Amino acid sequence: MEYLNMYEKEIQSSDLTMSPPTSEPERQYYYIKKAREIVAAKKKELNRDLTCHITTFGCQMNARDSEKLLGVLENIGYVNVEEEDADIIIFNTCTVRENANQRLYGHLGQLKNYKKKHPNTIIGICGCMMQEEDAVKTITTKHKHVNILFGTHNLYKFAEILCNSFDSDGVIVDVWKAAEGIVEDLPVDRKYSFKSGVNISFGCNNFCSYCIVPYVRGRERSREPKAILREIERLCEDGVTEVMLLGQNVNSYGKDLDNPMTFAELLDEVEKIEGLRRIRFMTSHPKDLSDELIEVMARSKKICKHFHLPLQSGSSRILKDMNRRYDKERYLSLVEKLRKAIPDIAITTDIIVGYPGETEEDFLETMDVVERVKYDSAFTFIYSKRTGTPAASNPEQVDEAVVKDRFDRLLAKVQKYSKEQAAKHVSEVTEVLVENVNEQDDSLVSGRMSNNSIVHFPGDKSLIGKYVDVKLVECKGFYYIGEVDGNIR
Numbered sequence: 286m287e288y289l290n291m292y293e294k295e296i297q298s299s300d301l302t303m304s305p306p307t308s309e310p311e312r313q314y315y316y317i318k319k320a321r322e323i324v325a326a327k328k329k330e331l332n333r334d335l336t337c338h339i340t341t342f343g344c345q346m347n348a349r350d351s352e353k354l355l356g357v358l359e360n361i362g363y364v365n366v367e368e369e370d371a372d373i374i375i376f377n378t379c380t381v382r383e384n385a386n387q388r389l390y391g392h393l394g395q396l397k398n399y400k401k402k403h404p405n406t407i408i409g410i411c412g413c414m415m416q417e418e419d420a421v422k423t424i425t426t427k428h429k430h431v432n433i434l435f436g437t438h439n440l441y442k443f444a445e446i447l448c449n450s451f452d453s454d455g456v457i458v459d460v461w462k463a464a465e466g467i468v469e470d471l472p473v474d475r476k477y478s479f480k481s482g483v484n485i486s487f488g489c490n491n492f493c494s495y496c497i498v499p500y501v502r503g504r505e506r507s508r509e510p511k512a513i514l515r516e517i518e519r520l521c522e523d524g525v526t527e528v529m530l531l532g533q534n535v536n537s538y539g540k541d542l543d544n545p546m547t548f549a550e551l552l553d554e555v556e557k558i559e560g561l562r563r564i565r566f567m568t569s570h571p572k573d574l575s576d577e578l579i580e581v582m583a584r585s586k587k588i589c590k591h592f593h594l595p596l597q598s599g600s601s602r603i604l605k606d607m608n609r610r611y612d613k614e615r616y617l618s619l620v621e622k623l624r625k626a627i628p629d630i631a632i633t634t635d636i637i638v639g640y641p642g643e644t645e646e647d648f649l650e651t652m653d654v655v656e657r658v659k660y661d662s663a664f665t666f667i668y669s670k671r672t673g674t675p676a677a678s679n680p681e682q683v684d685e686a687v688v689k690d691r692f693d694r695l696l697a698k699v700q701k702y703s704k705e706q707a708a709k710h711v712s713e714v715t716e717v718l719v720e721n722v723n724e725q726d727d728s729l730v731s732g733r734m735s736n737n738s739i740v741h742f743p744g745d746k747s748l749i750g751k752y753v754d755v756k757l758v759e760c761k762g763f764y765y766i767g768e769v770d771g772n773i774r
């Protein structure tokens with residue numbers, strides 16, 4: 286892929302007879318070149334390709350980070366494979382909920398045998414979980430077959446960390462407590478040729494009382510608008526037509542820049558990029574959702590008709606304790622404003638059930654918001670106690686059976702409304718960006734509507750990356766079955 290080799294000239298001009306440069310990204314170009322030589326020699330020795338596999342947990346941010354890791358791996362000569370039995374196996378971890386940690390440890394236990402049979406395999410673990418001292422300690426003491434551990438702040442140093450690991454028999458632990466600026470211009474390999482995530486900011490300043498993210502991703506840092514726009518322009522030149530602007534809280538984008546810029550202003554600039562057809566973003570914090578943003582969305586031709594607006598709880602009392610800095614009324618008024626300005630917008634959300642101290646009344650407030658907003662879809666989570674967050678030390682943890690019961694009631698309501706919302710669009714003709722051939726039935730392709738709903742319809746792989754007008758023939762609850770009705774672009 287062209288995008289992968291965009292920095293070829295810079296990589297080639299690194300001088301391996303010298304010591305590595307101290308500036309970035311030049312230092313990483315040097316290590317990419319060095320790693321290429323090591324990988325090429327190993328390939329020759331084994332007389333076969335070397336393979337890599339990355340397993341990604343968690344959010345879009347992690348998915349994008351994995352594309353960066355894969356960009357480096359492919360650039361130095363590894364071949365990406367679907368199966369886990371590779372020469373280098375990476376786990377990009379998430380730690381937002383407790384059970385993710387346990388699942389990773391279970392999986393690492395299973396890999397012990399594989400590593401015994403294939404001692405040269407490199408096992409690497411990175412991502413949010415590695416920013417927690419306890420997780421690093423557990424892995425380095427109980428899972429000694431892991432070779433590399435690194436965190437979220439030095440992901441850009443992957444080539445360098447790999448080179449260190451090639452030279453070492455022991456485990457390399459390289460986790461930074463905080464970020465040191467943003468490094469641009471490293472290779473990336475996108476999962477899709479026609480759409481891409483684009484980081485606009487890193488970290489989070491909000492400290493919602495239940496959330497570990499500010500501790501593992503650090504303070505909010507916005508990328509310079511110029512760097513973002515240049516990246517999107519290059520992506521578009523490389524065939525991308527849809528971007529997802531990524532940040533923990535995109536609505537507070539740009540406040541920390543030397544020349545502050547609002548998220549709405551950034552969107553206006555992104556809109557102008559030639560070749561770009563769809564703009565999405567994730568995630569918005571209701572406390573920072575401005576009228577300016579709603580106006581920009583209403584007049585935009587490219588911003589998709591979808592707004593993900595995490596509610597977390599419908600109880601103003603719980604929201605206060607969560608440090609969310611909005612209440613039920615303010616949230617509902619934002620939804621009203623969005624619907625008024627953009628009538629056909631889909632609204633989706635995240636909801637936590639069983640936050641410490643949540644009473645039945647609080648829960649009914651959440652149910653009330655769901656009834657009023659009628660979300661197109663909602664991610665519902667059982668509260669998970671994250672050590673180190675303020676909510677974890679709250680003595681009023683809710684009984685497990687009570688939480689389970691509330692969760693089931695909430696899920697039933699959420700599903701009822703999302704089915705109702707989806708059914709409204711049946712028989713409409715809508716533009717769909719085709720993403721892949723359907724996994725269950727290869728006579729169908731699957732794509733997304735502007736409002737993020739999924740449609741399956743008859744077609745073949747030649748449609749991937751194309752925009753097709755599709756008639757929504759049948760609603761199957763969370764997705765549609767459609768048929769081509771009009772243009773293919």
Ligand code: 5AD
Pocket residue numbers: 381382495496497595597635636637666667668669670671
């Ligand atoms: N327990 C349960 N859900 C959580 N989330 C974040 N932290 C926790 C936690 N400790 C949910 C929030 C957030 C989504 C990404 O994950 O709803 O919006």
Ligand code: SF4
Pocket residue numbers: 489490491492493496497498499533534570
């Ligand atoms: Fe976590 Fe709140 Fe930041 Fe979202 S805004 S990442 S929920 S602290």
